[in-house]
Amino acid sequence: xxxxxxxxxxxxxxxxxxxxxxxxxxxxxxxxxxxxxxxxxxxxxxxxxxxxxxxxxxxxxxxxxxxxxxxxxxxxxxxxxxxxxxxxxxxxxxxxxxxxxxxxxxxxxxxxxxxxxxxxxxxxxxxxxxxxxxxxxxxxxx
Numbered sequence: 001x002x003x004x005x006x007x008x009x010x011x012x013x014x015x016x017x018x019x020x021x022x023x024x025x026x027x028x029x030x031x032x033x034x035x036x037x038x039x040x041x042x043x044x045x046x047x048x049x050x051x052x053x054x055x056x057x058x059x060x061x062x063x064x065x066x067x068x069x070x071x072x073x074x075x076x077x078x079x080x081x082x083x084x085x086x087x088x089x090x091x092x093x094x095x096x097x098x099x100x101x102x103x104x105x106x107x108x109x110x111x112x113x114x115x116x117x118x119x120x121x122x123x124x125x126x127x128x129x130x131x132x133x134x135x136x137x138x139x140x141x142x
Contacts, residue, residue: 034060
C-alpha cells in the first residue's frame with residue numbers, strides 16, 4: 001500500500017467519476033499494489049471479501065496485460081517510423097519522376113507535312129487581318 005502524490009490524485013479524480021468528492025479533500029489517498037490486494041485476500045475470511053479481493057487481483061492482472069500490449073504497440077510504432085523514414089525518400093523520387101512526366105517536353109522529331117518558311121510574308125503573324133484589309137482596299141481602288 002502506498003500514498004498517491006498530488007498529480008496522481010488529480011489524474012485519478014479526473015478519470016474516475018465516482019471519486020469526485022476526493023477532489024476537494026486535502027488528504028492524499030492510499031492505493032493498493034497487486035501484492036497488497038493479495039495480502040488483503042489472505043487476511044479477510046468472509047466470502048464476499050475473498051470474492052472482492054479475487055476480483056481486484058484479476059483487475060491488476062488485466063492491467064498488467066494491457067500495459068504489456070501497449071509496450072508492444074509502442075515497439076511496433078517505432079519500427080513503422082523507422083520504415084517510413086526510408087519511404088519518404090523513395091516517395092520524393094516518385095514525385096520527381098511524375099513531375100518530369102507532367103512537364104511538357106520539346107519534341108526532337110521533325111513534324112510531318114508541308115511547311116512553308118516565309119521570311120517576311122504578308123500573311124504572317126499578328127498583321128494578318130491588316131494585310132487582308134489592305135488587300136481589299138487595293139482591290140476596291142482598281
